[in-house]
Amino acid sequence: MSDVVVVNCTVVDGRAVDGVGPVADAAVLVRGERIALVGPREDVLRQADGATEIDLGGAYVTPGLVNMHTHLSLSLPGKGGESVKSLTSHELALYMADGARRTLHCGVTTVRCVAEKDHADFALRRAIEAGMATGPRIFTAGQALVCTGGHGHEGSDTLECDGTDGFRRGVRTQIKAGADLIKVMISGGIAGEHERIDTPQLFADEMAAVLATAHAWGRKVTAHAGPASVIGEAVELGLDCVEHGYQLTPEVAARMAERGTALVPTLLVTRCKEFFDELGVPEWMQCRSLGAGPRHLESYAMALAAGVEVLLGSDMPPFWDFEGTSATVRELEYMSEGGLGPARALHAGTLGPARWLGAEEDIGAVEAGRYADLVAMDADPLAATSAFRTIRWVMKGGRVVRDDRAGGGNRA
Known part of the structure; x- marks a missing residue:
């Protein structure tokens, strides 16, 4: 060159x-x-x-931009999600490669994948690095770890584990495949029909096993989590990052700031009816998601007030055309409008994520x-x-x- x-x-x-x-x-x-x-x-x-x-x-x-909550194989409940689940392994790889190309073209040059199907993310990363596919730099957790029947257990983008030995094995399985970080589901969420956002899903010893094993191997851990009580316990055990944080309290937010636990708020997921309608997401999920929106914004404001490090992550596919722009840019706008402001939003979409990923010398x-x-x-x-x-x-x-x-x- x-x-x-x-x-x-x-x-x-x-x-x-x-x-x-x-x-x-x-x-x-x-x-x-x-x-x-x-x-x-x-x-x-x-x-x-x-x-x-x-x-x-x-x-x-x-x-x-660096999108820290990416699913290139996302399949929510509904017709759109079922069509992704029905893809063969070859079709899934091509589908994800197309999403990676579109992600890069919208200005996202790095992604952190936080649950992808069948470990296809590792093949995609190799293809991009070899120049055989076009896409962003990929840091990935591989499959997310869940308890039996836990949040997201229905898909091949998660691995069911139980007990301390099971979760230790789950961490090591992802690291063996090439994971840069570990993702674990520690509470219910908006996409699980038989759970609530505030349903605890791991015992303290299971969470401790995940953290100790990942940290011993030099990997950070991020957790899908909604309620303050679950988040607070995980933060005390050494959690590195929280995804969503739908129901924070000022006390838990303050402890996150003290312990250096980051937050990827994914504000889009509780204010995206147009996206849900497009995918045919069922009414029960739409009600739960959109109904959580006001409390979600309050939690985000608590995190900002406490000085928590907040990082850009859309949850929606980064490239998705939403409200006149890409999902990534719209998420960053919501973060800015919610109290972050333009300068700190730019930091949250670039240098902040780079530092969390340990990649600040490169990106x-x-x-x-x-x-x-x-x-x-x-x-x-x-x-x-x-x-x-x-x-x-x-x-x-x-x-x-x-x-x-x-x-x-x-x-x-």
Whole structure:
């Protein structure tokens, strides 16, 4: 790959919350897969002899987004979900590959998968890394761990376990397959017909076994969890991240902040009737989900007030066309509107996730040495998170994968 220099842009990233201001009239020099230099245009161009120039026409450039709650094989109750469940293994791989391509094109250059069917996520990750498929960088939990009959037990994206030995074996099974993290279901949720959101599903010794085993192998643990009592117990045991957190209390949120437990709030899942209707989701699930919406927002506000680290995750497929934009961008807008604000939302969608994943040397900022995972948009994301609706150019690892400029074409 020849050197590329991106010019005529303003560079903005999540370090704005730490006082690192935008670089106006900037340039980004890319060598191979990584950024070699970022700074004022004239300074960079002096070191860019022979580089291919890409003029972004005054766009704002940020790191690619990181979606921390992704299911590329999602199958909710209803007709849409049943059609995914009926796919053969070959069809499932192609379906997920198409979703990965669409995810990358909407500006999500990294995903954290938190329950995928049949370990197809590992094959997809290998294919993307080998250049045989187009998609984001994948960090994955493999199959989520559940108790017998627990949340999500109906699909092949979960593994049923019981007792401390069973959950230890479940953790090791995912790590053996190549998991970067562990996902465990510790309460009921909105998609389980025979449970409630506040149904506890693991005993303390089972949760402790998951955490001890995963941490011994250098893996973090994230938990699907709704009620404060269940979350509070897991936080005391060392939980690294909470998914959803529908029913937090100020006390539990404060303890999460003290212990460094992050929250991926997935605000979309309790305010997405249009999506549910599109998939034919049954009435019982719609009522439970949408009915949880007001309390969900209250919980999110409690987390922000307590200083909990919040991270972007849509739960809905990242690329899904929803309310005029992608599900990823709409989730980030909801997070911003719910009290986070544009600068912290940018951090929650880029550098925050990179740090949780232990990948901050590679992704999450527009900085020399990191991968050239970049998106360009027409509006300023520090002024309004809705700027991400105007994404028109995407680069991953130094390769342009989307280019909506006149004559730019789409290269992947």
